Amino acid sequence: MEKDTRSVGIVETKFFKIYEQIELESGITFGPITVAYETYGKLNSAKDNAILLLHALTGDAHAAGYHSEEDKKPGWWDDMVGPGKAFDTNKYFVIASNMLGGCSGTTGPCSINPDTGKPYGLSFPVITIGDTVKVQKRLVEHLGVKKLIAAGGSMGGMQALEWAIEHPDMVSACIVIASTGRLTAQGIAFNAVGRNAILSDPYFNNGNYYLEPKQPEQGLAIARMVGHITYLCEDAMHKKFGRRFQEKDKPNFDFNIDFEVESYLEHQGRTFVGRFDANSYLYITKAVDYFDAAGKYGSLEKAFSRTNAKFLIMSFTSDWLFPTEQSKELVKALTKSGKDVSFCEIESPCGHDAFLLEFDTQTKIIKSFLAKERGLHEQPL
């Protein structure tokens, strides 16, 4: 790790506590809330060089660097965040936080409800992308940030859009990768299947499984398997696994794992349950389903007419979960609202996962976008 001069090095997850109650979109007031976050780089004196990185479905506050000298696995967007990287920590103050409802330090269904001394479980309120942005706003204000660039892939892109629409005076630029203004019916359907698998797991116990000997692992694993199929494209799967059998050259003629692709899915499901909470999966997929950038404004165009940000929209050719057409819808609405928008469809065989894999092209595009954005604002960093 130390050999990598472009790493942010060893970082620490910090915690910020919001003591008062926050009004959620559902109408419920909720609090206190602890927010897990990390920062890389330094805030400038004008307090306007912040980049807020927004994670996807199962991400966390640990976007870059390592947690210890021994730590072998860097943060989820480490290739994109560091000195000289796309999100250049020599120039920017980069912030990443775990979303409300998550299970990696920020208050979520697995957190202890101070009123009962027990985990919230399903008594945790249903939250939205708007709610998590509200919480993030408290965090960045606490950090002294006056202006920021909001950036994220997939669900992170939804949060970036929400930031630009709801807090136009704080957001100077908005980077939306492999994302959409709203999920399709098919996207909702895939999430619904995942939630069904969790809700019907015999150990789900109406969400009160934290203190039980068994957890709804199988349901969560199935949800993850369905998800993984949608993150890869058929071409990538074909290249990666084809129709090869696992371990030998012929079928098992039983219901154990037969094909390599089954082994891959099983592995993805199994490892996921070790790092993610089934209740959080319910809450976060629901927030994704509910998100609609047009929302209360009636149309994307009207929503975007509120914004003051410069936009960068990126999509990937092989992403069939959040396909290019959905990015183009955003671009079209932004253009109609007279906003400054750059759009790039990146050629990639990696499917939706490309935003976590295709670093070179993303880096070039983001660097060039950010350089222009700095030029526009004419502020030395």
Place this chain on the structure above:
Amino acid sequence: MEKDTRSVGIVETKFFKIYEQIELESGITFGPITVAYETYGKLNSAKDNAILLLHALTGDAHAAGYHSEEDKKPGWWDDMVGPGKAFDTNKYFVIASNMLGGCSGTTGPCSINPDTGKPYGLSFPVITIGDTVKVQKRLVEHLGVKKLIAAGGSMGGMQALEWAIEHPDMVSACIVIASTGRLTAQGIAFNAVGRNAILSDPYFNNGNYYLEPKQPEQGLAIARMVGHITYLCEDAMHKKFGRRFQEKDKPNFDFNIDFEVESYLEHQGRTFVGRFDANSYLYITKAVDYFDAAGKYGSLEKAFSRTNAKFLIMSFTSDWLFPTEQSKELVKALTKSGKDVSFCEIESPCGHDAFLLEFDTQTKIIKSFLAKERGLHEQPL
């Protein structure tokens, strides 16, 4: 029903019993086997006017007509089978049978094992598309058929291909709709998720649930939900459901059914468990995964070089489960083997399900193909 002069009318499911043991592809010998089947129309004196209809994943022997005067729901391909229809019962002797491993009359995992007096459950042998064709061959021979036209959609198309390759002297024509020579890795992955949901259902009980008070309904329902997403295309889902909420205009803010698309999936899952067996779902999806038309011959071209049939291959523009490219692979290999093949990609918004919905275009194409086929054979029917 009686008003429909193009209906085959009231039909009866019959049963044919194979007493001796059959050698399966796995090497296991298995028997006895009962085959549920229906026939419509009459076999001619040359015994060469048969059409064998091959059902898809969850189909059965009841392809056309009604089972009683009160019966409101006709067979699964009723719009295609009858006097003057695509499969014209005035001209052809149409046969449909439930596949081996199924749960609609043909011996499958829910059948009683005569050796134990109990349902087979998972002691039923894993079967292949080849095995079920072997069983069908016994049936058509029993019916006196010398030559036949094999026709089916989806998994039915796989069986039609298997018929043409393995029994070249019996198959004069082969109609393959919305199908493929082999499933993609993504197709296997979707099936694997469905099987996982069944296998991990708390009431699955290692397949021995038939005599228990509870059945693995939730697992089977989830498998069906995943399947249904792949049967529709995103455009069709969008048109059908969009992002509309169920019953009211705003979100529930809970984990009950929220969006119309969730309600649709839940309904599909719930009604499916009433008519299908979870073990059969395991066996049949496995047979689909294993199918590879190139199989033992090393290449599609070599496999097809054995055939004597005239082929009609049809695909649908919006089918992303068995997309047009897969049909084109078949066409290419058939052409290279010097075989007579007609191909048509039908414009349809109905996704994979189109073969069960788009009757007009299919009828025109099939009628024209069959008329030519009859011409070629120069046999009055």
